Amino acid sequence: MDVPECNVCHIPLDEEEHQPRHLGCSHDSCTACIKALIKNGSFECPMCRKVIKANTAEDLPINHGVIQVLRLFKSFKVSEREPNEEGSTAITKELCKIHKCIVDKRCITCKVWICVQCKELHIPGIGCEIQAYNEALKEMRKEHKKQVEPTLSSIRNNLQSISSKLSGIESEKKKLEEEIEKLDGLHKDLQKAAEDGTKVLNEIVAATVKADKAITSKEFDESVQTANEWHQFAQVWCKINTDFLPEKNKFDQEGYATMNINGKSTQCKISLGHGNVYFHCFRINGFNINKSMKIYSHEQIKSLLSAARDLVFLDLAICGQVKGRVTIRLRQDLPTYAKNIPLLFTGEKGHALLGLSCVHCLDHNLGISGSITTNINGFKQDSNAGYTVTQGSILARWSGNNIDTFYIHHEQGIQPYMITYEVFGQIETGLDIVKLCKNHTDQREVTVIDCGLVVK
Structure with a gap:
């Protein structure tokens, strides 16, 4: 409970400058505020605006009810904090509910705190057992501890269970991190293997293309007649397959041509080597493919051309x-x-x-x-x-x-x-x-x- 304050300035009331006084309108104010409000023998109540007639603050009656409350607050005495068995200090002594005095004993029979004046109501040996304040406080502490022990024990068990689960989660987390690390290593190894494989494949393809071009160029350089046969064979081959309509029948020395196959722009290659002619397309509408079409020997081509x-x-x-x-x-x-x-x-x-x-x-x-x-x-x-x-x-x-x-x-x-x-x-x-x-x-x-x- 707090000390009463003035309704106007909110300063704690006392029996001197801030003495509480009735304003005659069911409101109160302190003496200092009333002196500041009085002008020409009257003033308005700060709460309800009612005009109060008074030449001085002393003309208004004192609120003795509030004065009694102030004096009661002054009578409160708090004992010093004393250390208990656990090393903490004792709680502040409370006031007697009847006499408003500080209690110093406890009636165990009635289970109430009593002051000096209450001893006449709680007489030892006649139905009441009186116990000193500190001893009663210790007994009550033990009783409270006994009452809360099951709850505390349950809380401890729950905390222990939670701690165990957290430990298990931490262990699983560590295992998962190790697995992730292994997978990352495997992923890097696979990437490296793929890069190495691609590199080797590109080298093989480059070597193959180089060899093909060398053979093709050699064949063309060695014999013009071979080039003519080759050119004629491309003509005949396109006519054999109804799906092939030649768009351009001019080949360079490496044996490449562009044709219109089923409405798609197709790049074709004819290779000479080992006594055979190889005809295949390798790119359609810009996309690389690898599809062999036909293999003819030189003799077959000559026979085919002469018969056609x-x-x-x-x-x-x-x-x-x-x-x-x-x-x-x-x-x-x-x-x-x-x-x-x-x-x-x-x-x-x-x-x-x-x-x-x-x-x-x-x-x-x-x-x-x-x-x-x-x-x-x-x-x-x-x-x-x-x-x-x-x-x-x-x-x-x-x-x-x-x-x-x-x-x-x-x-x-x-x-x-x-x-x-x-x-x-x-x-x-x-x-x-x-x-x-x-x-x-x-x-x-x-x-x-x-x-x-x-x-x-």
């Missing part, structure tokens, strides 16, 4: 839209034609019928024609004995120059001017495609979008 040079094809289109394929069987008894015409279908000499427009219609009822007007040692005059112009004949006209002009005849019968024409081939399939193209209004829109040798 009497059957050629033309893929015709109108306004860029494919209409179909025309296959043509070439005459082998015309030495010049037999040698030169297949070159125009394969483009081996740099010139081909690919992209050729059928620039005009020789006779709307007879057929269509096209020409290459560059001097490329193409069509030259051969004997035409024993051959007549029939439906599906392929004709060439030689007028003393080296201009290659061919005609596809699709009707029966001939015209007088065709006597000077030479028949160098016959359509085997696709005559209907020729008729369709012939009936188109603008022959310049009829083009050859692909051509080459047919190998079966």
